[in-house]
Amino acid sequence: MQRRKGIMIVPLLVAGLVMLSQFFHSEKVVNPETGKAARVALSSDQEDALGLQSYREVLSQARVIESGPAHDTVVRVASRITPTTGSAANTFHWQVSVVESDQVNAFCLPGGKIVVYTGILPYTKNEAALAAVIGHEVAHAVARHGSQRLLRTSLANTFMMGAAASLSMSDMDNQQRRAAMAALGAGAQYGLVLPFSREHESEADRMGLLYMARAGYDPREAIEFWRRMSSQNHAGQPPEFASTHPSDATRIRDLEAFMPQALAEYEKSAPR
Secondary structure, three states: OHHHHHHHHHHHOOOOHHHHHHHHEEEEEEEEOOEEEEEEEOHHHHHHHHHHHHHHHHOOOOOOOOOOOHHHHHHHHHHHHHHHOOHHHHOOOOOOEEEOOOOOOOOEEOEEEEEEEHHHHHHHOOOHHHHHHHHHHHHHHOOOOHHHHHHHHHHHHHHHHHHHHHOOOOOHHHHHHHHHHHHHHHHHHHHHHHHHHHHHHHHHHHHHHHHHHHHOOOHHHHHHHHHHHHHHHHHHOHHHHOOOOHHHHHHHHHHHHHHHHHHHHHHHHHHO
């Protein structure tokens, strides 16, 4: 029995070594706004190539609006936000598209590919709130959050493979093994992946406030936007621990706490 337990540990040790190798061989990046260091799974060139590929795929399956008030507003706001992003303003190949859809959504792919769905415009209501949305999405790309999440997911998958191999050597029956794997999977999801995602959302909120403020948009409009979103989200919003995003209440509270710093940036951008 003691020997069996020793053998069972081997796959976990191998998984741990692989995880260490994955982590320390990954690229280390520094967030230009926060100074916080992080590890990413992909190089900038790989991210840019994937971003461009995804952008083309999205547009090929969508009805793209190329003129009119909605298009002009989105392009105008984006053209004011993108120069505020520091080094990314020079290294990204910015493109902006407006898609006609009821989806309440917007995103910015790696390399600066911005897509805004018309379904979100009734909630933004004004250019400043739209700037909050675009600033938030641009922040994800600047901070390389997608590549950070990819690395974290890869590490979690490596651990799960080691755990599965270890459990296969145990005295458990198949039902017990499945239950153990489910518990480990839930632990990784709720304890590792989801909190990491919520951290990125909060970071993008703060960075987005700075971008919109530097672009001359009142950052307080971001809070009004999220209050409008909260009023329509309430019924279907999952508990925060089970979500990739902070709850609306948490998001609004954090924005309010960060507002003095954003307002200081806004004051700097105001015409004299």
